[in-house]
Amino acid sequence: EAGVAQSPRYKIIEKRQSVAFWCNPISGHATLYWYQQILGQGPKLLIQFQNNGVVDDSQLPKDRFSAERLKGVDSTLKIQPAKLEDSAVYLCASSPGGARREKLFFGSGTQLSVL
Amino acid sequence: AQKVTQAQTEISVVEKEDVTLDCVYETRDTTYYLFWYKQPPSGELVFLIRRNSFDEQNEISGRYSWNFQKSTSSFNFTITASQVVDSAVYFCALGTLNDYKLSFGAGTTVTVRA
Numbered sequence: 159e160a161g162v163a164q165s166p167r168y169k170i171i172e173k174r175q176s177v178a179f180w181c182n183p184i185s186g187h188a189t190l191y192w193y194q195q196i197l198g199q200g201p202k203l204l205i206q207f208q209n210n211g212v213v214d215d216s217q218l219p220k221d222r223f224s225a226e227r228l229k230g231v232d233s234t235l236k237i238q239p240a241k242l243e244d245s246a247v248y249l250c251a252s253s254p255g256g257a258r259r260e261k262l263f264f265g266s267g268t269q270l271s272v273l
Numbered sequence: 274a275q276k277v278t279q280a281q282t283e284i285s286v287v288e289k290e291d292v293t294l295d296c297v298y299e300t301r302d303t304t305y306y307l308f309w310y311k312q313p314p315s316g317e318l319v320f321l322i323r324r325n326s327f328d329e330q331n332e333i334s335g336r337y338s339w340n341f342q343k344s345t346s347s348f349n350f351t352i353t354a355s356q357v358v359d360s361a362v363y364f365c366a367l368g369t370l371n372d373y374k375l376s377f378g379a380g381t382t383v384t385v386r387a
Contacts, residue, residue: 200277201364206374251318261320262318264319266315266317
């Protein structure tokens with residue numbers, strides 16, 4: 159079974175530039191999550207989709223971050239414009255239903271460096 | 274609000290030693306779920322174990338075991354007879370019925386030396 163796919167693996171940009179990350183979840187998984195993991199910290203949820211609807215985006219900095227999940231399958235996360243503090247690993251995860259008791263399946267992440 | 278604390282930042286052991294990782298959580302919900310995830314150098318987090326708040330039975334699964342104590346809000350995780358491949362960052366996480374977010378601790382880096 160294919161896992162959660164993410165691209166690119168690494169990205170280096172300068173502050174104030176824009177960047178986009180892509181995620182393809184496990185086939186059939188209804189729920190998709192974007193997490194931000196700053197070095198030395200645990201992952202922090204940015205946004206959660208159930209099919210193509212947003213369940214929770216309370217921790218998404220909406221002035222610069224946006225995300226969409228068209229047709230309830232793959233998703234893109236965009237940062238515009240990027241700040242130095244956005245340097246982190248962006249992890250995508252999926253789960254079959256979305257209940258808090260479910261285990262999550264994670265991709266390998268995109269490591270973003272903002273210079 | 275939910276909170277997970279992993280007080281140990283780094284643990285270094287020699288192969289075949291046992292490793293115990295501490296996790297303390299805070300929640301006002303009566304129904305919640307506790308998880309341990311492993312993050313190897315490749316980056317993806319891998320699910321290890323899950324416990325429900327209403328089931329305090331402690332179990333062993335292969336070289337992994339866990340000790341869930343509601344009275345002290347702790348959910349400790351033990352790797353028995355550690356191996357070099359166990360070297361990774363281990364995260365404790367908490368999910369509740371009333372909060373969609375899965376809250377992660379800061380992680381404990383485990384290094385197993387040959």
